Amino acid sequence: MRSTCERVIGTRKAEEDKGALMADRLRFGPAGVPPSFRAMKAALSDVPRLLRGEGLDAIEYQAVRWGAKPQIKREDAEKLGLEAKKNDVWLSLHGSYFINFCGGKDVIEASKQRLIACATAAEWMNAHIVVFHPGFYGKRPQKEVFRNCLEALKEVVETMRTLGIKNLNIGPETMGKPSQFGSLDEIVSLCEGVEQTQPVIDWAHLHARDRGRFRTVDDFRRVIDEIENRLGTEAVRDVHCHFTKVEFTDKGEKRHHTMNEAEYGPDFTVLAKVIAEFKLKPVIISESPILDVDAIKMRDILQKELGR
Ligand SMILES: [Zn+2]
Secondary structure, three states, X not given: OOOHHHHHHHOOOOHHHHHOOOOXXXXXXXXXXXXXXXXXXXXXXXXXXXXXXXXXXXEEEEOOOOOOOOOOOHHHHHHHHHHHHHOOOEEEEEOOOOOOOOOOHHHHHHHHHHHHHHHHHHHHHOOOEEEEOOEEOOOOOHHHHHHHHHHHHHHHXXXXXXXXXXXXXXXXXXXXXXXXXXXXXXHHHHHHHOOOEOOEEEHHHHHHHOOOOOOOHHHHHHXXXXXXXXXXXXXXXXXXXXXXXXXXXXXXXXXXXXXXXXXXXXXXXXXXXXXXXXOOOOEEEXXXXXHXXXXXXXXXXXXXXXXX
């Protein structure tokens, strides 16, 4: 049992731990295996090389339907990890959708198991981060939900440590519906309170949750400023992001759209200006319906902005 004092110190991430986990440069990639790779019946271990061929250098493996155990063989996960390393492709893993840290005791316990299963497989892959959706408020008061989330996440990280999973961050994601736990403030607060975590900024989700909040450069700047002020310069510089255009209603996120659909936001060219201005080097995962195609489009927009 650690003392209270150690616990407080432990809430801030150790800088040397973070070094290995943070992105080394601006990177782009798809959320999952692109449809064109599937069409050519590519094996999972071929995916990093194929992404390299497209000039992409990240991928978020989708473990979104997993239960209490990893649903990938250890040897397949390790093979993917080796190929990713060989091709300099940054690996992250999107955790199970069946996680709810805002529910009753049994739901929270099962959710912890699922997140640990995701972390276990992520470690086999040598992935850098496990992204997850914290849950739904239900009828519980917001403060209680936050407390439960924080405790559950601390316990997950402690279990990871006893399992020897150290070079992996857990990334709670900003969510697209007001009924979901996951405002920017809540996600940053979780990361302030739990070590071995980093915020995952889903720009489309924030846009939908707040009914179209991103229009000007300042709208994007405010998010960057808040992360920097609360979690530090390094946390914001290497921030892990999801991006797609999104359709929303009063209930928040409705559908993802492609970069070509001008009627939907947010506009990546505006975010690109802010990334260039702050000299950020995020990992940007495309969640567009045409995953890799739009990842390439975003990469090209940003390179133009950077004058490359
Ligand atoms: Zn997500």
